[in-house]
Amino acid sequence: MEIKVWSYLKEYEQLKDEILKAVEGVFASGQLILGEKVRTFEKSYAEYCGVKYGIGVDNGTNAITLALHALGIGKGDEVITVANTAIPTVSAIVTAGAEPVFVDINPATYLMNVNQLEAVITPKTRCIIPVHLFGQCADMDPLLEVAKKNNLFVLEDCAQSHGAEYKGKKSGALSDVSTTSFYPTKVLGAYGDGGMVITDDEKIEQKVRRLRFYGAEKTYYAIEHGYNSRLDEVQAAILLTKLPYLDQYVARRREIAAQYNTLLRDTELVIPEEAAYGKHAYHLYVVRHPKRDVIVSKLRENNIFVNINYPWPIHTMTGYEYLGYKEGDLPETESAAREIFSLPIYPTLTDDEVLTVSNVLHDILHKI
Numbered sequence: 001m002e003i004k005v006w007s008y009l010k011e012y013e014q015l016k017d018e019i020l021k022a023v024e025g026v027f028a029s030g031q032l033i034l035g036e037k038v039r040t041f042e043k044s045y046a047e048y049c050g051v052k053y054g055i056g057v058d059n060g061t062n063a064i065t066l067a068l069h070a071l072g073i074g075k076g077d078e079v080i081t082v083a084n085t086a087i088p089t090v091s092a093i094v095t096a097g098a099e100p101v102f103v104d105i106n107p108a109t110y111l112m113n114v115n116q117l118e119a120v121i122t123p124k125t126r127c128i129i130p131v132h133l134f135g136q137c138a139d140m141d142p143l144l145e146v147a148k149k150n151n152l153f154v155l156e157d158c159a160q161s162h163g164a165e166y167k168g169k170k171s172g173a174l175s176d177v178s179t180t181s182f183y184p185t186k187v188l189g190a191y192g193d194g195g196m197v198i199t200d201d202e203k204i205e206q207k208v209r210r211l212r213f214y215g216a217e218k219t220y221y222a223i224e225h226g227y228n229s230r231l232d233e234v235q236a237a238i239l240l241t242k243l244p245y246l247d248q249y250v251a252r253r254r255e256i257a258a259q260y261n262t263l264l265r266d267t268e269l270v271i272p273e274e275a276a277y278g279k280h281a282y283h284l285y286v287v288r289h290p291k292r293d294v295i296v297s298k299l300r301e302n303n304i305f306v307n308i309n310y311p312w313p314i315h316t317m318t319g320y321e322y323l324g325y326k327e328g329d330l331p332e333t334e335s336a337a338r339e340i341f342s343l344p345i346y347p348t349l350t351d352d353e354v355l356t357v358s359n360v361l362h363d364i365l366h367k368i
């Protein structure tokens with residue numbers, strides 16, 4: 001038996017009729033771009049998050065760039081984030097024209113160490129981007145306090161945190177503007193690319209709406225320089241079909257995480273910690289062990305496929321050398337990158353498959 005780190009195929013089997021009907025509905029509607037499906041999904045997802053406005057965009061990377069642009073952030077500005085994230089958090093800052101500045105992570109949660117923020121704030125700092133990585137929110141209250149004290153914007157990167165909560169509020173509802181991705185592997189995934197900017201601020205909403213459509217409010221007339229960054233009707237229709245299941249997806253992910261927690265508790269693996277302040281959506285179930293590379297290759301020999309999210313911290317990549325960081329600058333980030341790996345977790349993973357992953361892991365851990 002082969003266990004994949006992620007697959008949508010069983011989900012598709014279960015939802016096939018609904019999904020094909022939704023897609024057929026779009027094709028038959030006569031409206032393929034910026035129609036009723038995008039509008040309804042924007043409203044529904046914003047409502048789910050407890051936020052006023054949602055603007056559907058083409059992916060989670062451009063969502064960040066557009067949101068930064070809407071905040072007036074660009075050339076000459078600094079944006080603080082983490083190096084333990086997917087490349088797009090950082091590439092989007094660079095695309096917006098600003099310079100990324102990194103703080104280290106809290107090793108217990110792998111999320112932004114908010115205690116280090118004050119030390120890197122300069123007169124050029126304009127914004128903090130906490131990444132709610134792996135499905136769990138960064139510690140927002142102290143972060144928002146630092147932002148307020150220093151007059152900085154906060155943009156939550158919620159690409160991995162659909163359904164996650166911080167002190168009873170949904171991720172994305174905690175800051176000036178938030179962005180998310182509906183890349184297929186995400187907790188709420190499209191069957192292609194997709195993203196959204198959400199905000200309570202009408203000015204930001206209108207600006208992002210223009211920016212995703214060539215800077216135009218009406219067809220063929222640009223008020224300002226913009227992009228083409230639209231969510232399309234087909235993906236919106238699929239996402240609308242899946243949105244009512246989002247809470248179930250999160251519940252099943254939490255159930256699988258609880259099973260792994262019990263099964264792996266007495267091993268040398270460091271299992272994920274759910275911070276007391278919130279609700280983890282377990283986009284990823286990330287474990288840690290100093291012999292990570294041996295374990296991962298042995299799992300693969302046993303047809304169990306895991307991921308490493310992420311093997312290289314952004315500040316050590318050639319593409320971001322010019323920022324001037326060196327190995328050793330973010331010790332917790334770097335040491336986590338050497339030791340963490342992500343076990344299979346997705347709603348259609350069965351209890352038996354979870355048990356098999358755990359049994360094989362136990363076996364490997366006894367022998368190394």
Ligand SMILES: Cc1ncc(COP(=O)(O)O)c(C=O)c1O
Pocket residue numbers: 058059060061062085086088089131133157159160180181182183193194195
């Ligand atoms: C933390 C994080 N931010 C941003 C993105 C960018 O999303 P997308 O792939 O939709 O551009 C992703 C997903 O890849 C992500 O995981």
